[in-house]
Amino acid sequence: MRIPLSSPDINEQDIEAVAAVLRTPHLSLGPKLLEFEDSLANYIGTSNAVAVSSGTSALHLCIRALGISNGDEVIVPSFAFIAVANAVRYERAVPVFVDIESTTLNLDPERIEKAITPRTKAIIVVHTFGVPAELDRLLGISKRHGLSIIEDACEAIGAKYGGRKVGSFGDVGTLAFYPNKQITTGEGGAVVTNNSEIATRVRSLRNQGVTVAGSWRAHSDVGYNYRISELNCALGISQLSRIDSILDRRDSIAQLYHSALAPVSELRRPALLLPDRKISWFVYVVRLSSRFTATHRDWIVDQMKVRGIVLGRYFTPIHLQPAYRTFSQNNSMLPVTEFEAQRTLALPFFNQIGGEQVDEVSESLRTLCAAI
Numbered sequence: 001m002r003i004p005l006s007s008p009d010i011n012e013q014d015i016e017a018v019a020a021v022l023r024t025p026h027l028s029l030g031p032k033l034l035e036f037e038d039s040l041a042n043y044i045g046t047s048n049a050v051a052v053s054s055g056t057s058a059l060h061l062c063i064r065a066l067g068i069s070n071g072d073e074v075i076v077p078s079f080a081f082i083a084v085a086n087a088v089r090y091e092r093a094v095p096v097f098v099d100i101e102s103t104t105l106n107l108d109p110e111r112i113e114k115a116i117t118p119r120t121k122a123i124i125v126v127h128t129f130g131v132p133a134e135l136d137r138l139l140g141i142s143k144r145h146g147l148s149i150i151e152d153a154c155e156a157i158g159a160k161y162g163g164r165k166v167g168s169f170g171d172v173g174t175l176a177f178y179p180n181k182q183i184t185t186g187e188g189g190a191v192v193t194n195n196s197e198i199a200t201r202v203r204s205l206r207n208q209g210v211t212v213a214g215s216w217r218a219h220s221d222v223g224y225n226y227r228i229s230e231l232n233c234a235l236g237i238s239q240l241s242r243i244d245s246i247l248d249r250r251d252s253i254a255q256l257y258h259s260a261l262a263p264v265s266e267l268r269r270p271a272l273l274l275p276d277r278k279i280s281w282f283v284y285v286v287r288l289s290s291r292f293t294a295t296h297r298d299w300i301v302d303q304m305k306v307r308g309i310v311l312g313r314y315f316t317p318i319h320l321q322p323a324y325r326t327f328s329q330n331n332s333m334l335p336v337t338e339f340e341a342q343r344t345l346a347l348p349f350f351n352q353i354g355g356e357q358v359d360e361v362s363e364s365l366r367t368l369c370a371a372i
């Protein structure tokens with residue numbers, strides 16, 4: 001494919017940083033882990049960061065550390081990456097899907113309170129595609145009902161709400177570093193929190209539930225191997241050291257698409273600016289207008305592929321997935337999610353994409369939309 005959907009931005013400094021680790025005897029649980037965690041905590045503005053093997057393991061450890069278990073309910077969006085609901089089910093808790101609002105594609109605060117029951121324990125607030133959710137209202141709801149907030153910032157590292165980085169507002173937050181994210185460690189993730197008890201618990205669960213008591217290695221919990229290697233951490237440190245320029249670059253690509261797509265009336269573009277928020281561009285997702293169906297979208301994706309351009313569909317609602325059939329009361333229970341999810345198209349979006357490629361993608365889309 002000539003123009004991929006995403007592509008990691010790896011430079012010589014990154015390569016050298018990883019290679020240097022291989023010249024040391026420390027390949028796991030070493031100095032790079034501590035340095036990466038310090039840099040992450042410092043960047044997000046939390047007192048603790050615990051680096052782990054993936055964003056999914058970060059979410060799982062948040063659920064475990066908050067004591068969410070059998071039969072507890074957790075409010076989650078359905079328009080999200082499936083790991084959000086899977087992490088709840090790993091602990092036999094119940095994901096309760098709530099609809100989104102169509103401007104930001106984030107959880108609709110209006111609808112959350114109706115979904116709260118005596119069994120509700122937490123809300124997973126996803127900052128979808130890097131757009132900060134309405135944290136003031138969500139935090140208000142959580143306070144009123146005594147719920148925990150897990151902020152899933154896996155698509156939103158560096159995004160800000162009222163001048164403060166997302167991930168630092170909730171009881172606990174998660175970050176992810178898969179190669180399609182804003183910065184990557186290959187595979188990796190992190191839990192960020194201002195709660196030291198939670199951080200200690202997550203740190204222990206990451207490594208088989210071990211707690212150090214003198215020379216005696218006690219396993220106080222049934223934990224996991226969710227460790228991240230020193231190689232991954234070295235890459236993360238190097239990537240994080242230039243995150244400002246990476247996010248600036250992504251912001252300018254979003255602006256290029258915004259202008260190039262202005263004449264295409266069949267497409268709804270994402271908001272470039274939102275009051276009191278700084279977007280961290282994860283992907284650039286447009287939406288087809290209401291006259292288009294999922295079948296039209298599939299045709300556009302196929303035709304773009306013929307032209308050597310990869311588009312993504314982003315996301316199939318979780319409650320419509322076969323693995324979640326028993327958790328969805330009925331079809332069309334989440335009208336906004338179901339309407340929008342049929343019409344989303346993720347465009348090629350990565351740091352090295354050029355203006356000419358943005359123009360080519362936009363022009364091809366214009367032609368194809370006009371042909372339907």
Ligand SMILES: *Cc1c(COP(=O)(O)O)cnc(C)c1O
Nearest residue numbers: 054055056081083154155176178
């Ligand atoms: C990427 C992502 C994750 C974590 O993904 P991993 O592949 O496990 O690192 C979690 N939540 C959301 C919303 C994501 O986009």
